[in-house]
Amino acid sequence: MPYCLYLRKSRADAEAEARGEGETLARHEKTLLELSRRLHLEISEIYREIVSGETIAARPVMQRLLAEVGRGVWDGVLVMEVERLARGDTIDQGIVAQTFKLSGTKIITPMKTYDPNNEYDEEYFEFGLFMSRREYKTINRRLQRGRIASVMEGKYNGSKPPYGYRRVKIENGRGYTLQPDEEQAPVVKLIFSLYAYGEKRADGGMDETGISKIASKLNSLGIPTAKGCVWTASSIQTMLRNPVYIGKVRWNARPVRKKIENGEMVKTRPRAKPEDWILKDGLHPALIDNKTWETVQRRLKENPSRPCPREYETQNPLAGLVVCGICGRKMVRRPQKGAAATLMCPAPACRNISCRLDCAEDRILLALRGWLSGYQLPYEAASRQTPQSEWKKQALAKMIRKQRELIKQQERIYEFFEKGVYTTPIFQERLKRNLEQLEYTEKTITQIQAEIQALKPERNKEILPKTDPVFARYEYGTPAEKNALLKSVLKKVIYTKAVRTHRNGAPDGFELILFPRLQKGHTDNG
Incomplete structure (x- = not known):
């Protein structure tokens, strides 16, 4: 079976790069490729992790690697040192050690090759993980003491300066x-x-x-x-x-x-x-x-802010779940006397148009049922079709169309400014709004593309979220219970409404993009 490389940049690596010692991942990759040639190992894939996360949950590349190691995809993993695999708590270290042991996957470093089926190698590997965690805690304590000493001297420790x-x-x-x-x-x-x-x-x-x-x-x-x-x-x-x-x-x-x-x-x-x-x-x-x-x-x-009483009950079943598709803020519920509550963006200058809260709620449930129905196909059909991938491709196509429209709109803004149709303040305001929307759209496109890449059809049967109890209990739940049920199967929902509907027209006219919360063990983050 083939071998793979795992490269991860640590805090010490970033400090070394600042001193001009060269790009870390490139140096490590060169060293490990030379090691593989010397040992006559076939390298099929290289995993690169830039995130310096404390836990496995914060490291998506590591999650993907562990999933493949658990399935026995790799005969061995080449890494600069075992500390690069796990520096989290004992639970994370146990997951890493158990995964490599049960699959029989070797860990190959420039200093030593660890065979998990060898009792002494296993013991040495676990000891190395323990020492790396201890070293991490020591470094963290030293950093915290240094930050506090810096504050005592009147220095500013924040990474971003306050306004002004x-x-x-x-x-x-x-x-x-x-x-x-x-x-x-x-x-x-x-x-x-x-x-x-x-x-x-x-x-x-x-x-x-x-x-x-x-x-x-x-x-x-x-x-x-x-x-x-x-x-x-x-x-x-x-x-x-x-x-x-x-x-x-x-x-x-x-x-x-x-x-x-x-x-x-x-x-x-x-x-x-x-x-x-x-x-x-x-x-x-x-x-x-x-x-x-x-x-x-x-x-x-x-004039203190009005505190929330402890007996306050959530009135919005979509609280903390729906995100504005223009500015990225969380949408909120606005009650109205004698009329249905609406879902709105809290930013005063945001151009995202509100809608009736119950309409958005119904559309989310309808979309969730439609998404789920694709997973309830027979397993043989599910292995050939990928409803989740198709759903994401549709969402990606919508965002790409929106990106193209924004680019064309940007060209028109420049054209009107050059012709003198727009004054300088109007040009700056419209260009700023266009760039904000374009940046948000491009980030969403990148995220959906990564999720499509990570989605594997053969995992359909395993990643099905527990949505059946949600639909069974949702109708009779309180707003707080409905909110908890939706959050158990959805990570977020992006809401966009660009055109205001007529007073007597349909109360919807908005677009929703759902990000389901998949079961643990799947590498997809959407």
């Missing part, structure tokens, strides 16, 4: 600090001034300005966020609470928390209480004076 600043290297020293951005800094001062003191009226008086009004004002002035998007109330509120603008640096404001969802470990970053922060004077200059800062904080306390 630029991240710069400290001269004649290690670490980074912040410098005011010439274009963004005045916007920060305007936001704090409007919220603290209000906006001046024509008669000389001052009108109080709320957070939503500030967001609308910035959008009307055509001022973009750091990412080139529109301003929202939540982004303004986050800025008003950030002490970086009075010359402080903080750490541990949003610590990483791990939890299990649907049998998988996921990482979240909840907001910590201010008393849990590490807050120190920074090396960077302040943009806001203390008087304005204290006025803003007092107003925020007087």
